[in-house]
Ligand SMILES: Nc1ncnc2c1ncn2[C@@H]1O[C@H](COP(=O)(O)OP(=O)(O)OP(=O)(O)O)[C@@H](O)[C@H]1O
């Protein structure tokens with residue numbers, strides 16, 4: 001079968017996707033079928049929390065594709081995630097209709113508040129779900145394409161590229177903060193009511209969003225693995241390892257970079273679009289340069305250039321974040337920093353590398369015993 | 371062009387070498403921060419020729435290859451591939467696809483790929499992104515890989531990571547990458563560094579067998595090796611041609627002797 005062929009030599013991916021499949025079956029059972037009060041019952045807030053982690057995992061996979069395999073350290077992927085989120089948020093805003101505080105069916109509340117008389121042109125069409133979903137892909141994709149085309153064609157690489165990706169997300173942060181931009185300024189977009197007519201508060205909708213996040217993660221993972229297994233994937237790794245050599249055998253390196261960067265940005269956009277209805281808000285804070293750095297840390301901790309390591313890293317780090325910000329909110333950022341330093345020093349291949357080491361050791365012992 | 375030139379139109383993908391020469395370098399100058407690495411260099415390579423280029427360290431041999439392959443742009447001068455291809459207007463991949471292949475002085479292979487994958491990546495053919503996404507090795511391509519591995523003596527290392535090869539094996543692999551690229555003009559920078567005497571002989575055989583169908587430019591310090599393959603030798607010194615001729619001519623040239631003794 002197609003999927004088994006993609007995962008042929010990917011032990012980690014097989015395990016990760018098997019666990020994911022199990023979770024996608026188990027969670028609905030524990031949440032919807034096991035009655036409340038039973039100690040096995042899973043509360044809906046937990047389902048949504050897990051759903052959020054899954055969108056982060058997809059984002060991490062997107063970053064691993066460009067960083068782990070193409071060698072581009074993007075410190076701006078949070079921007080693509082946020083743009084996907086805003087596109088979804090705009091649809092959800094339009095779904096509110098006349099149920100807002102001002103009861104204006106044609107304008108979101110914040111526009112009424114700003115005394116705007118009509119919907120700006122760039123909000124047109126977002127009342128249609130299919131259009132919004134198209135924008136979830138197109139807006140991050142187009143930005144990545146234009147940005148990548150300019151940057152890669154002028155052969156900006158390494159630290160300089162990382163810095164301009166930070167500048168990109170920072171510029172968007174400042175822009176989205178402004179009320180005149182028309183995206184709700186500081187407050188962002190929130191108070192969503194429903195999606196495709198289903199209430200966002202209902203257990204069923206939340207469960208559906210959770211399952212969709214899991215499926216998106218699986219789909220994104222398989223897509224990235226398919227790309228990496230292809231000849232294109234081998235060229236991409238060749239570019240990472242010996243960029244100029246790749247040019248001398250006839251590959252237009254900048255075309256490859258732009259392509260992969262754009263695909264990755266679109267995946268990040270999808271992750272953002274699934275994230276927003278689950279957390280119920282999107283605001284300019286998502287463009288914070290720090291967010292993008294955090295994503296890279298998830299991937300580093302999980303293990304670069306493995307894809308499943310990115311999933312592992314994103315989920316574990318965010319779980320730790322949930323636990324520790326509950327216990328001692330101020331200390332989290334220092335812990336994350338310390339964790340990052342420790343991993344870079346002692347586990348350069350991340351957690352995935354650790355697993356591989358154990359496997360190799362176990363194999364040697366078994367051989368020695370035989 | 372002369373009358374009736376249209377009758378001698380080169381076949382697609384072939385450089386137009388209708389005037390005998392395949393590579394024209396004229397009046398090239400390159401300076402790095404004021405230092406003239408290439409100084410009014412003029413050099414012609416004939417179609418099908420095997421030319422050796424020698425010269426002391428820093429003579430500008432590698433820089434000359436950098437110009438031909440688009441890595442370094444000259445401050446002035448001309449570089450043409452056949453009659454029609456202006457190399458100074460093309461990017462590195464365009465030059466590679468026009469039919470100029472290069473082996474680097476420091477062997478550079480794709481270290482984290484297997485030996486066979488290195489050949490797959492270097493192989494001639496469609497190099498576009500969308501095509502690569504769906505590309506599968508055809509039987510013909512697989513056969514070319516197998517044959518090339520046989521030629522370069524790495525058949526047993528098919529699945530081995532290229533990074534784990536010895537220096538000499540990497541040299542061979544890079545030569546193999548050059549072969550599967552099927553270029554018209556091969557630029558080979560110090561191919562036998564790190565090779566045993568036997569391996570050197572095989573390399574000499576291979577390069578001489580390529581000449582005729584291909585044009586080959588070899589830069590090498592090893593004089594025995596050069597003597598064993600060269601008809602015509604060009605001596606570079608301080609960025610320009612000091613002498614040109616047969617190995618004997620060159621070795622008896624007073625200026626050449628001075629340059630090498632003065633080293
Ligand atoms: N990118 C560069 N920047 C500055 N100087 C350079 C650069 N490339 C080459 N040079 C200088 O130009 C001169 C010619 O270098 P080149 O590498 O072409 O010599 P070569 O003939 O290949 O020598 P060798 O036999 O040692 O390989 C040297 O003095 C070198 O230091």
Ligand SMILES: [Mg+2]
Pocket residue numbers: 431432433475559
């Ligand atoms: Mg050199």
